[in-house]
Amino acid sequence: xxxxxxxxxxxxxxxxxxxxxxxxxxxxxxxxxxxxxxxxxxxxxxxxxxxxxxxxxxxxxxxxxxxxxxxxxxxxxxxxxxxxxxxxxxxxxxxxxxxxxxxxxxxxxxxxxxxxxxxxxxxxxxxxxxxxxxxxxxxxxxxxxxxxxxxxxxxxxxxxxxxxxxxxxxxxxxxxxxxxxxxxxxxxxxxxxxxxxxxxxxxxxxxxxxxxxxxxxxxxxxxxxxxxxxxxxxxxxxxxx
Numbered sequence: 001x002x003x004x005x006x007x008x009x010x011x012x013x014x015x016x017x018x019x020x021x022x023x024x025x026x027x028x029x030x031x032x033x034x035x036x037x038x039x040x041x042x043x044x045x046x047x048x049x050x051x052x053x054x055x056x057x058x059x060x061x062x063x064x065x066x067x068x069x070x071x072x073x074x075x076x077x078x079x080x081x082x083x084x085x086x087x088x089x090x091x092x093x094x095x096x097x098x099x100x101x102x103x104x105x106x107x108x109x110x111x112x113x114x115x116x117x118x119x120x121x122x123x124x125x126x127x128x129x130x131x132x133x134x135x136x137x138x139x140x141x142x143x144x145x146x147x148x149x150x151x152x153x154x155x156x157x158x159x160x161x162x163x164x165x166x167x168x169x170x171x172x173x174x175x176x177x178x179x180x181x182x183x184x185x186x187x188x189x190x191x192x193x194x195x196x197x198x199x200x201x202x203x204x205x206x207x208x209x210x211x212x213x214x215x216x217x218x219x220x221x222x223x224x225x226x227x228x229x230x231x232x233x234x235x236x237x238x239x240x241x
Contacts, residue, residue: 073141
């Protein structure tokens, strides 16, 4: 499946829903998660879970990324991009939300005023799968695939893999009874108040689908780690050349 195939049908529909949600509805809430601002107990568990997951994904990449070009796919507020740049990488952070990209740029400017950064970080609003972004040594995609159906997530990973030289680290929403219950509760809210649904995925099924693809020849599945923190449940996965 090509990048153009990924952009059709259900992927494009969900991408549009996410753009509206994160740019217009949820941007203030997501900004609070990456600051020291006091949040509700539920949001605190999400903040802690995301911090642990970010550290887990970063641990899959070398401490010295000098000379690496890295895509932070679904960069949000840019927290991971900053750490990748500190390690020496030239980072391109992509997010659907113009507001989150602007927030990331402002935070980067604050960081660079306080400390030298070995690499670089640049933030752009757009589609993480666009071939216009060029080639990368690594892809970092934290919680940016969890809203897509398994077929679409697999196709997106494969499309990114065609332009990646060394490693891809990403997360999925693992299919668990708790996550299924949370998803069902979310469907009880009025449609206008709902966030785009998370799509639970069986990690072994996703791995098998990736390994079966001709365009993933030469890639091998690596480590996988599940992070659970209150209302945050996510599964780290990696694939390597």
